[in-house]
Amino acid sequence: MSNLFTLIFLVLSVTQVYSQDDWFSYITEKDKEFMAVTTNLRYDNAKPNYKNLLIVGKTTQKCHKNGYPTELGLEELFTFSDTTAQVLNRTVKKNRLVGVLTYQCNGFDVFYIKDTVGVRAALEKVYGNYFNNEKYYIFLKQDKRWQYYKDILFPKRFTDDFFINQELLTALFYDGYNLNDEYNLIHWFYFKKEKYRKKFLEKLKVINVTVHSLKTIEGKNHPYELQLVRKDQLQPAFIDELTRTFGIFAESYGGFYDGWGIKLNYSYGYT
Incomplete structure (x- = not known):
């Protein structure tokens, strides 16, 4: 299974697939390194009234020298994402996965959720049971204006050249190429x-x-x-x-x- 296919499978498996979804992947620079971003472009114009930002993630040791996970690393992140989705669907059913980030051997799922009651406790309990010896992250804050989505997930450029270039750049990055x-x-x-x-x-x-x-x-x-x-x-x-x-x-x-x-x-x- 190729890295690109695994990532797409990961995204589609941890959320309900909506007919209007428009997923797009691109590479951006962060602190002189490179971060892979997969985002749902539909939320640029149609944001649900979910005012809380939730970012969860974990570290994998199975990654290329450029920081992007190998196929085995992506499978680890998929297991983590699938577990997260199950917890959220039980705890706060009104949630939307809006993006996936991979940066320096870390994978993060970005959600906007309606309510926060019991979410952190539920996640920590499950992560403690299944990922006790691994490094994981939970970040939860109010974000009424979806600023994180606008600033981090949504691409800064929106031209034909950008989309064409990113198609090849992401494929190379997923295969372990050092873009420097x-x-x-x-x-x-x-x-x-x-x-x-x-x-x-x-x-x-x-x-x-x-x-x-x-x-x-x-x-x-x-x-x-x-x-x-x-x-x-x-x-x-x-x-x-x-x-x-x-x-x-x-x-x-x-x-x-x-x-x-x-x-x-x-x-x-x-x-």
Whole structure:
């Protein structure tokens, strides 16, 4: 079972699935490290009248060097989340799981709940019975305006580029990639005319790019393909700015930017 599938399964298993749910995962920076966030975007516009924030979590020793849990670590967190959901459904039925955080070998479930009476005691009792020798967390406070959801869970950017970049960044992070390391990234561009591709490439030579491939694809509106390789780190904010800049620059030469990928074991030269 892949890390991504396990995380999705974890989220869907600890809460009732609503027809309007809109789960989205992304990576953000926190204290020079990276945190994986899975959040339900539906609550940006439709918040129930639950005024109490509950965050529960535990530590796992089974995690990658980048701090994200391995498959075995995710299974541990799933067991903890499933146990939490059962306690909440018995103690305070009006509860909503709105997000899941993983940060430096810790997993956290974020809820908003209607009432708080008996919640902490019920959780501590069950955690003491089932996770007595493990490090776990319970954080409970009033949050009438859902400020935690707005500040921590909901993404700061909401553009097409952001969503496209995050799809690949989350997959890499879940597989254990250190986003602070440098990797050979391959970028795809397409142009209407060969002369525009040539001019574009001349301008880009000043930013340390290497041509990986030059192709002509017949029958396309933009038949002149250009693949470039550049070595960069994978910090989400930097990737967003880089791809946005590439997109604007390609458009100024009658072309478009079509995304990026990671090129392992790359030997410089082009075909």
